[in-house]
Amino acid sequence: MGNESRLEEGLRGVRLRRPPAHVRSELLLAAHREARSQRRLRRMTWALVAAAALLLVVNMVALHIYSTTAGPPVGGPGVTGEINLTPVSYEAIQERYHAISNAVVPNGDHSPRGE
Amino acid sequence: MRTVGPEEDCCLLSALGRGDMSALDALYDKYGALIYQFLILHTRTREDAEDVLQEAFLSLIERGRGVTSIRNVKAYLLKVALNKASHLHRRAAPVSLSERDADLVDLDDPGPEGVFRSVDVRDALEQLPLAQCEVIILKVWHELTFAEIAEVLDVSINTAASRYRYGLEKLQQTLGGANGK
Numbered sequence: 574m575g576n577e578s579r580l581e582e583g584l585r586g587v588r589l590r591r592p593p594a595h596v597r598s599e600l601l602l603a604a605h606r607e608a609r610s611q612r613r614l615r616r617m618t619w620a621l622v623a624a625a626a627l628l629l630v631v632n633m634v635a636l637h638i639y640s641t642t643a644g645p646p647v648g649g650p651g652v653t654g655e656i657n658l659t660p661v662s663y664e665a666i667q668e669r670y671h672a673i674s675n676a677v678v679p680n681g682d683h684s685p686r687g688e
Numbered sequence: 689m690r691t692v693g694p695e696e697d698c699c700l701l702s703a704l705g706r707g708d709m710s711a712l713d714a715l716y717d718k719y720g721a722l723i724y725q726f727l728i729l730h731t732r733t734r735e736d737a738e739d740v741l742q743e744a745f746l747s748l749i750e751r752g753r754g755v756t757s758i759r760n761v762k763a764y765l766l767k768v769a770l771n772k773a774s775h776l777h778r779r780a781a782p783v784s785l786s787e788r789d790a791d792l793v794d795l796d797d798p799g800p801e802g803v804f805r806s807v808d809v810r811d812a813l814e815q816l817p818l819a820q821c822e823v824i825i826l827k828v829w830h831e832l833t834f835a836e837i838a839e840v841l842d843v844s845i846n847t848a849a850s851r852y853r854y855g856l857e858k859l860q861q862t863l864g865g866a867n868g869k
Contacts, residue, residue, distance in 0.1 A: 579803075580860055584828050586802025587809040588794040592724040592741055597716055600742045604712050607749045612707075 730773040744769040766840040812862040820855030
């Protein structure tokens with residue numbers, strides 16, 4: 574073991590080759606470039622995320638405004654926009670037909686075709 | 689001698705995660721030489737070793753804020769370097785240390801005269817199998833533990849220890865012969 578440590582000490586007295594000076598300067602230059610490009614990429618990513626979030630918020634606000642300010646259903650008063658599926662009589666249908674006809678063509682010929 | 693521990697590495701990684709490039713500089717100071725010397729063993733040319741060294745450290749930046757999840761920076765960098773070097777030379781035949789164009793030992797600036805001559809150590813390391821040489825480099829010059837070496841090389845601790853032992857024996861024979869002992 575004594576021989577081994579003497580040998581190790583003797584070996585350590587010999588210098589091994591070190592990298593040339595230009596390697597360090599080139600490395601630092603490349604490292605600065607890489608770091609700059611990473612920062613740029615991070616900024617772009619955050620900008621995209623912010624834009625997407627803003628778009629989502631704008632869409633939600635627009636949808637809300639549209640749904641709360643939409644007017645009454647087309648067709649005049651009495652039209653609720655609901656569909657009534659209850660079976661009705663022939664007379665009731667005729668009555669509704671005449672009412673709609675008067676609304677569309679006042680004082681016109683309302684006789685049903687074929688009668 | 690180990691003067692800083694993993695606590696400092698955690699602080700450096702936190703700073704790096706916040707975008708402080710001086711932390712990368714500090715990590716390069718600590719581990720650049722280690723990774724480079726390891727890469728000389730695993731690449732064919734000096735340029736390849738330099739390129740992969742830069743890519744290994746750049747991989748820390750590429751992780752962004754996730755860099756703070758790295759438990760052991762030294763092992764992480766070594767593994768990344770090893771993977772990238774393997775991809776680089778996937779189809780090429782393995783090259784011995786003597787055939788690579790980069791010397792592992794710094795013959796240009798050998799430092800003060802020690803027990804062994806630099807050129808003798810270089811020649812002795814070149815005669816070692818790659819598996820033993822890399823363990824010797826990591827253990828002797830960079831004081832990694834066998835557990836760390838095993839994690840980096842993806843072998844068992846016993847395998848790392850036996851490679852180290854056999855490598856040292858061969859070096860003892862070669863360098864002992866070179867010194868005339």
